[in-house]
Amino acid sequence: METPLTQHISFDRPCYNLRDYEKNGGYQALRKALSLSPESITNTVQASDLKGRGGAGFNTGMKWSFVPMNGHYPVKYLIANADEMEPGTFKDRMLMEGNPHQLIEGMIISAFAIQANISYIFLRWAYKKAGRLLTHAIEEAYAAGYLGKNILGTGYNLEMYLHTGVGRYICGEETALLNALEGKRATPRAKPPFPQVSGLFGKPTIVNNVETLCNIPHIINNGPDWFKSLGKGNDAGTKIYGVSGRVKRPGLWELPMGVSMRELIEDCAGGMANGYRFRGALPGGASTDFLVEEHLDIHLDYKSVAAAGSRLGTGTMIILDDHTCPVGFVHNLEHFFAQESCGWCTPCREGLPWTEKILLSIERGEGRPEDLQLLETHTRLLGPGNTFCALAPGAMEPLQSALKYFREDFEKHIDQKKCPWR
Numbered sequence: 001m002e003t004p005l006t007q008h009i010s011f012d013r014p015c016y017n018l019r020d021y022e023k024n025g026g027y028q029a030l031r032k033a034l035s036l037s038p039e040s041i042t043n044t045v046q047a048s049d050l051k052g053r054g055g056a057g058f059n060t061g062m063k064w065s066f067v068p069m070n071g072h073y074p075v076k077y078l079i080a081n082a083d084e085m086e087p088g089t090f091k092d093r094m095l096m097e098g099n100p101h102q103l104i105e106g107m108i109i110s111a112f113a114i115q116a117n118i119s120y121i122f123l124r125w126a127y128k129k130a131g132r133l134l135t136h137a138i139e140e141a142y143a144a145g146y147l148g149k150n151i152l153g154t155g156y157n158l159e160m161y162l163h164t165g166v167g168r169y170i171c172g173e174e175t176a177l178l179n180a181l182e183g184k185r186a187t188p189r190a191k192p193p194f195p196q197v198s199g200l201f202g203k204p205t206i207v208n209n210v211e212t213l214c215n216i217p218h219i220i221n222n223g224p225d226w227f228k229s230l231g232k233g234n235d236a237g238t239k240i241y242g243v244s245g246r247v248k249r250p251g252l253w254e255l256p257m258g259v260s261m262r263e264l265i266e267d268c269a270g271g272m273a274n275g276y277r278f279r280g281a282l283p284g285g286a287s288t289d290f291l292v293e294e295h296l297d298i299h300l301d302y303k304s305v306a307a308a309g310s311r312l313g314t315g316t317m318i319i320l321d322d323h324t325c326p327v328g329f330v331h332n333l334e335h336f337f338a339q340e341s342c343g344w345c346t347p348c349r350e351g352l353p354w355t356e357k358i359l360l361s362i363e364r365g366e367g368r369p370e371d372l373q374l375l376e377t378h379t380r381l382l383g384p385g386n387t388f389c390a391l392a393p394g395a396m397e398p399l400q401s402a403l404k405y406f407r408e409d410f411e412k413h414i415d416q417k418k419c420p421w422r
C-alpha cells in the first residue's frame with residue numbers, strides 16, 4: 001500500500017508509529033472523508049472497483065451500499081476480519097505488523113461511510129506481535145482524537161476494540177466470526193440475511209478483510225480513477241501477492257493487480273530453487289484449484305484466474321515442485337480442512353475426515369483403483385451448494401484439480417502399492 005510498487009515486503013522493517021504515519025500523509029484521508037457525506041464515500045469506493053481481498057473478491061462499495069442508511073438502525077458495526085488462517089497466506093499479518101495505523105484509518109473511514117459507531121478487529125490468535133502493535137496503535141489513535149467521541153471535532157463517534165480469536169479457521173467465515181464475537185459456538189449462519197442487514201447482535205454489520213480496508217485511505221486520497229489505473233488486467237488497484245514453496249526467494253510483493261504468474265514466480269521470487277522444477281501452484285491459498293505450466297502467462301486477476309479454472313483467492317501462491325508427492329501434498333491440506341471443519345453440517349463433518357482417510361491410504365500404498373472414483377464423488381458431494389459454508393467446497397478445489405492434473409501420480413501409488421517419492 002504505502003510501499004513502492006514491486007518492492008519486496010520485509011517483515012524485518014520497523015513498524016510505523018503514529019508520528020511516522022502522519023509524516024507520510026497518514027490520517028489526511030480521514031480528514032477529507034469526514035468532510036464528505038457517507039454516501040459519497042461509498043460511491044467513491046464502489047466506483048474504484050475495489051474487490052474484497054479476503055479471497056471472495058466481492059465489490060467492496062457495493063457491499064457497503066446494502067447497509068440501511070435510513071436512520072432506523074441506530075446501532076451498526078464495522079469489523080476488520082484479521083483472522084488470517086488460509087494456508088500459505090500471511091499478507092494481512094505483514095500489513096498489521098508493518099503499519100497498523102493504515103488499517104485503523106481505513107476502518108474509521110469505512111465505519112463513517114456506513115455510520116457505524118462501534119468497530120472490532122477480529123485477530124487471529126497466533127498473531128501475537130500484530131496484537132501488541134495494534135493495541136498500541138489504537139491507544140495512539142484515541143489519544144490523537146482519531147477515535148472515541150467527537151472525532152476531529154466533527155461530532156462523529158467511533159469506538160474500536162481488538163478481539164483475539166482462539167485459532168479456528170472457521171472464524172474467518174464472516175457469519176461464524178459474528179457468532180464467535182457474540183460468545184457463541186463459531187458455526188456459520190445461513191445467508192441471507194447477509195450481515196450488511198442483520199449481522200452482529202442482529203444489527204447491520206460490514207465485515208471486510210484487512211487488506212481491503214488498508215486500500216480505503218488511498219482511494220479517498222487519490223480517487224477511484226487513480227486506483228483503477230493501477231491494475232493491469234481486468235481488476236483495479238494493487239494486490240499483495242505472495243509465493244511460498246521451493247522458490248529462490250519466497251515472500252510478499254505489492255504489485256499491480258493482474259501481473260502474470262510467470263512474473264510473480266520468476267521476477268519476484270527469483271524462479272524455482274536450484275534442482276527443483278515447477279509442477280503446479282495453488283494461486284490463492286489452499287482452497288483454490290491447481291494451475292499448471294500452461295497457465296504461467298495468465299493474469300492473476302479474479303476473472304482470468306477463474307477462466308483458467310481456479311480462483312485468485314488470497315493471491316498468495318503455494319508452489320508444488322517435482323520433489324514433492326502431490327498425493328502427500330493434498331493429503332496434508334485435507335488433514336488441515338478436516339481438522340478445521342466446525343462440524344455444523346454433515347457433508348463437511350463426515351466427508352472431510354473420510355476424504356483424508358482415503359488419501360492417507362493411497363499415500364501409504366494401500367489404495368484401491370476404485371478410490372479415485374470415490375474421491376471424485378466426494379468432490380461433488382462436498383462441493384458448492386451441498387454444504388453450509390465455503391469450507392468444504394474450498395477443500396475440494398485442490399483435490400479435484402490434483403485428480404485432473406496429477407492423476408498418474410495417484411495411479412502410480414495404487415499400482416506400485418507405495419509412494420514413489422519415498
Ligand code: NAD
Nearest residue numbers: 054055056058083084085086089172174194195313314390
Ligand atoms: P462469499 O462470496 O459468500 O461472500 C463474500 C462477501 O460478499 C461476504 O462479505 C458476503 O456477505 C458478501 N456477499 C456475497 N454475496 C452477497 C449477496 N448476494 N448480497 C450481499 N452480500 C453478498 O464468500 P465467503 O464465504 O464470505 O468467503 C469465501 C472466501 O474466503 C473464499 O474465496 C476463500 O478464498 C476465502 N478465505 C480466506 C481466508 C483468509 O485467511 N483470508 C480463509 C478462508 C477462506
